[in-house]
Amino acid sequence: MNQELMVRLFRAIDGDVSDDIVKIAHKIIDDEQQKGHAKLADKLKSILNANIAGHLNFRKELKTILPQGINIPTDKRNNVPLASTVERDHLRHEMVLPKDVETKIARIEKEFVARERLSHFGLKPRQKVLFYGAPGCGKSMSAERIAWNIGLPFLKVRFEAIISSYLGESASNLKKLFESIKNYPCVLLLDEFDFIAKSRSSVNEVGEMHRIVNILLNLLEDYEAPGILVATTNLEGAIDQALFRRFDDIIEIPKPGNEEIKRLLKKTLSAVEVSSDVNWDQLANEMIGLSAALVVKTGKDAAKTAVIKGERVVDRHHITQALNENIQHK
Numbered sequence: 001m002n003q004e005l006m007v008r009l010f011r012a013i014d015g016d017v018s019d020d021i022v023k024i025a026h027k028i029i030d031d032e033q034q035k036g037h038a039k040l041a042d043k044l045k046s047i048l049n050a051n052i053a054g055h056l057n058f059r060k061e062l063k064t065i066l067p068q069g070i071n072i073p074t075d076k077r078n079n080v081p082l083a084s085t086v087e088r089d090h091l092r093h094e095m096v097l098p099k100d101v102e103t104k105i106a107r108i109e110k111e112f113v114a115r116e117r118l119s120h121f122g123l124k125p126r127q128k129v130l131f132y133g134a135p136g137c138g139k140s141m142s143a144e145r146i147a148w149n150i151g152l153p154f155l156k157v158r159f160e161a162i163i164s165s166y167l168g169e170s171a172s173n174l175k176k177l178f179e180s181i182k183n184y185p186c187v188l189l190l191d192e193f194d195f196i197a198k199s200r201s202s203v204n205e206v207g208e209m210h211r212i213v214n215i216l217l218n219l220l221e222d223y224e225a226p227g228i229l230v231a232t233t234n235l236e237g238a239i240d241q242a243l244f245r246r247f248d249d250i251i252e253i254p255k256p257g258n259e260e261i262k263r264l265l266k267k268t269l270s271a272v273e274v275s276s277d278v279n280w281d282q283l284a285n286e287m288i289g290l291s292a293a294l295v296v297k298t299g300k301d302a303a304k305t306a307v308i309k310g311e312r313v314v315d316r317h318h319i320t321q322a323l324n325e326n327i328q329h330k
């Protein structure tokens with residue numbers, strides 16, 4: 001690779017010492033050193049070290065966000081909690097995304113971490129975000145990853161508990177929940193929230209649903225809590241325009257392209273040995289159009305087949321077989 005390109009590539013590296021990308025970068029530096037390119041190797045090393053230091057600072061700032069406790073409100077009649085939590089250790093966060101999408105999500109995290117600095121200039125971080133896109137490509141996971149990266153508690157709204165058959169109670173449930181997080185920094189996920197949002201235009205739904213969507217609109221509008229609110233939906237078109245306007249950022253999470261499919265497969269298979277007969281490019285071409293979830297599942301299925309058969313190496317037959325089975329359920 002040309003030296004100039006290599007330097008530019010290194011400048012783009014953003015990660016921790018334990019990240020794969022940083023490990024690979026160290027290998028490249030060693031390689032260059034061995035080839036006798038000492039000057040280039042030194043330059044790459046100093047760029048890499050500066051980037052790692054920057055990343056560590058970012059993490060340190062994150063650690064200063066200290067969440068206090070919260071009592072999740074419950075539905076009055078059935079006493080069921082209106083939101084559920086996911087423990088930090090269980091938050092899904094290792095995502096593979098196209099660079100531009102990754103940058104947009106990282107911007108939300110960085111703005112949140114820098115919120116005090118921003119406020120000195122009368123600026124506010126993005127706090128209300130909508131993720132949309134095809135099923136199984138990481139909308140819900142993106143919300144969890146934001147909580148994981150920022151170190152905030154994660155709360156997921158339980159619409160099934162919010163919606164009550166009693167007049168007025170759904171609306172008061174929603175209000176209660178938003179009230180409870182008013183001073184509680186957390187990521188609040190309104191997952192598949194088109195469930196509520198769609199109903200506004202539906203002529204069959206009367207009274208209560210109509211009212212609850214209006215309440216939700218107001219709650220979104222007035223949201224001033226110290227955390228981040230994330231909503232997800234599969235369908236861009238079905239969402240009420242009035243709702244769209246209330247988000248600070250609307251981000252499409254697309255299906256994985258060739259590059260992402262290869263990275264997803266390699267990541268999924270990283271714990272097992274993979275045969276050199278696997279042609280990643282060809283596989284990625286065959287898998288184009290699949291959701292990230294199906295790509296991950298295909299990789300896992302292939303690994304499981306090999307392990308159960310007592311075979312040490314995952315080869316292209318294992319992957320092709322898994323792929324054929326999964327494509328049927330596409």
Ligand SMILES: Nc1ncnc2c1ncn2[C@@H]1O[C@H](COP(=O)(O)OP(=O)(O)OP(=O)(O)O)[C@@H](O)[C@H]1O
Pocket residue numbers: 092094095096097134135136137138139140141142232233234264292293294296
């Ligand atoms: N971008 C991604 N990177 C890594 N893994 C992913 C990604 N997208 C999806 N996955 C895998 O697919 C699973 C499902 O992802 P997720 O629940 O976030 O999808 P979704 O977009 O919310 O789908 P739905 O519309 O069905 O709710 C994840 O648990 C993960 O294993």
Ligand SMILES: [Mg+2]
Pocket residue numbers: 139140141191192232
């Ligand atoms: Mg989801």
